[in-house]
Amino acid sequence: MKFLCVECDQQMSFDERQLPGDGTLAATFKCPKCGRVVAMLTNPMETQLVSSLGVEIGGRTVPAEPLEMVRTNVVTGGPAWTSDAQERLGRVPSFVRGMVKKIYADYARERGITEITPAIMDTARAELGLEGM
Amino acid sequence: MRTYHQLTDPDRSGLAEQIGAQRRRVAERLAAVSRIVAVMSGKGGVGKSYVTAHLARALGRAGRRVGVLDADLNGPTIPGLLQTSEAVELPATGLDGVRCVSMGLMLGDGAPLTFKGPSAESFVWRGAMEASALRELLGDVEWGKLDFLLLDLPPGMQRYVELCDILGNPPAVLTVTIPTPESRDAVRRAMRVAFDRGSELIGIVENMVGREFVGTAADDLAKEFTIRVLARIPWHPTPDNWSTLGSQL
Numbered sequence: 001m002k003f004l005c006v007e008c009d010q011q012m013s014f015d016e017r018q019l020p021g022d023g024t025l026a027a028t029f030k031c032p033k034c035g036r037v038v039a040m041l042t043n044p045m046e047t048q049l050v051s052s053l054g055v056e057i058g059g060r061t062v063p064a065e066p067l068e069m070v071r072t073n074v075v076t077g078g079p080a081w082t083s084d085a086q087e088r089l090g091r092v093p094s095f096v097r098g099m100v101k102k103i104y105a106d107y108a109r110e111r112g113i114t115e116i117t118p119a120i121m122d123t124a125r126a127e128l129g130l131e132g133m
Numbered sequence: 134m135r136t137y138h139q140l141t142d143p144d145r146s147g148l149a150e151q152i153g154a155q156r157r158r159v160a161e162r163l164a165a166v167s168r169i170v171a172v173m174s175g176k177g178g179v180g181k182s183y184v185t186a187h188l189a190r191a192l193g194r195a196g197r198r199v200g201v202l203d204a205d206l207n208g209p210t211i212p213g214l215l216q217t218s219e220a221v222e223l224p225a226t227g228l229d230g231v232r233c234v235s236m237g238l239m240l241g242d243g244a245p246l247t248f249k250g251p252s253a254e255s256f257v258w259r260g261a262m263e264a265s266a267l268r269e270l271l272g273d274v275e276w277g278k279l280d281f282l283l284l285d286l287p288p289g290m291q292r293y294v295e296l297c298d299i300l301g302n303p304p305a306v307l308t309v310t311i312p313t314p315e316s317r318d319a320v321r322r323a324m325r326v327a328f329d330r331g332s333e334l335i336g337i338v339e340n341m342v343g344r345e346f347v348g349t350a351a352d353d354l355a356k357e358f359t360i361r362v363l364a365r366i367p368w369h370p371t372p373d374n375w376s377t378l379g380s381q382l
Contacts, residue, residue: 001146001148002137002140002144004134004135004140006134009134009135011140011141011142013142013145014144014145014146023250023251044250044251045251045253045254045257045258048250048251048257048258048262049257049258049261051250051258052248052250052258052259052261052262052265053148053152053261053265054151054155054265054268054269055146055148055151055152056146056151057146057148058145058146059145059146059147059151060151064155066269066273066274067223067269067270067273067274068269068273069262069265069266069269070239070266070269070270072249073248073249073250073262073266074236074239074240074246074247074248074249074266075244075247075248075249076239076240076241076244106252109247109249109252110249110250110251110252112249
């Protein structure tokens with residue numbers, strides 16, 4: 001992927017990378033002639049696709065650690081549920097409990113949350129629009 | 134407006150260079166391996182992992198240094214077959230001194246292989262993630278000096294194709310089938326892909342011979358691809374069956 005400043009007909013240079021922590025990525029590129037800066041913003045799926053190749057936008061500043069991708073991306077166990085969170089999940093009607101559990105587990109997994117608490121469930125409900133679950 | 138290939142300034146991300154560095158890492162790691170053999174079949178349930186594990190053990194008993202990479206990331210069975218259920222470090226050491234690396238050594242009991250990341254449309258990135266995991270298991274594990282590295286592949290062709298890309302050269306292939314015509318037809322497609330990719334077809338192992346499964350799959354495939362049937366493994370094989378097979382690699 002390259003960026004061209006059409007006005008100057010110049011290839012733009014990589015400037016900066018930001019990882020906000022929500023699965024998205026922001027990378028800025030600068031025109032060496034006019035100084036114009038543009039930002040490339042990727043959604044979580046696009047970020048993940050690049051990440052899954054084991055490469056880093058902007059280049060690596062340190063060599064990859066052994067098994068880096070496996071250690072950072074493989075879920076070796078599902079998120080833990082505190083007893084309070086389990087009790088609350090138990091109040092969900094049984095015919096939708098599995099689905100609701102998966103929604104919370106996916107929410108936690110996607111954000112690197114290792115333990116689901118009632119507070120996490122509240123946050124997830126608000127963010128995902130799941131009032132009543 | 135200029136096109137992609139007309140922009141020739143150095144790319145600071147250097148994604149192509151990063152991919153190249155990954156491949157060099159695998160090549161350097163596997164330079165101490167005398168022979169890499171992919172155990173494959175286009176058909177599921179023919180006993181690839183069983184053959185791989187017992188072949189590895191037979192080679193180990195014969196004094197060879199053997200490693201097994203369980204390339205079936207989603208259905209790893211090699212740790213159980215080699216009795217390496219826990220590993221403090223990789224590679225683990227199993228029965229008859231066989232070194233083993235498997236996703237099964239890293240996942241909790243019964244846990245499926247799951248990657249962190251957005252669950253919606255995960256099919257877009259999951260395949261690439263699995264290929265990267267395979268690359269790391271090959272290139273980041275200190276296998277040491279090996280006479281044989283056996284790669285236990287899952288059913289289908291996808292993992293074989295990934296391996297060809299990761300290794301740079303297609304691995305030699307040992308094919309496993311059962312006697313039935315259904316197995317023959319599925320395995321034939323896999324062998325065709327391996328042949329077209331330039332893999333050395335070492336030979337065929339016909340597994341589960343002598344009872345319910347009837348047919349001439351191994352002979353048919355051997356004739357078609359002009360290779361040998363290296364072993365016919367009965368339902369209750371003896372150590373001799375495996376050592377005979379091992380002696381032919």
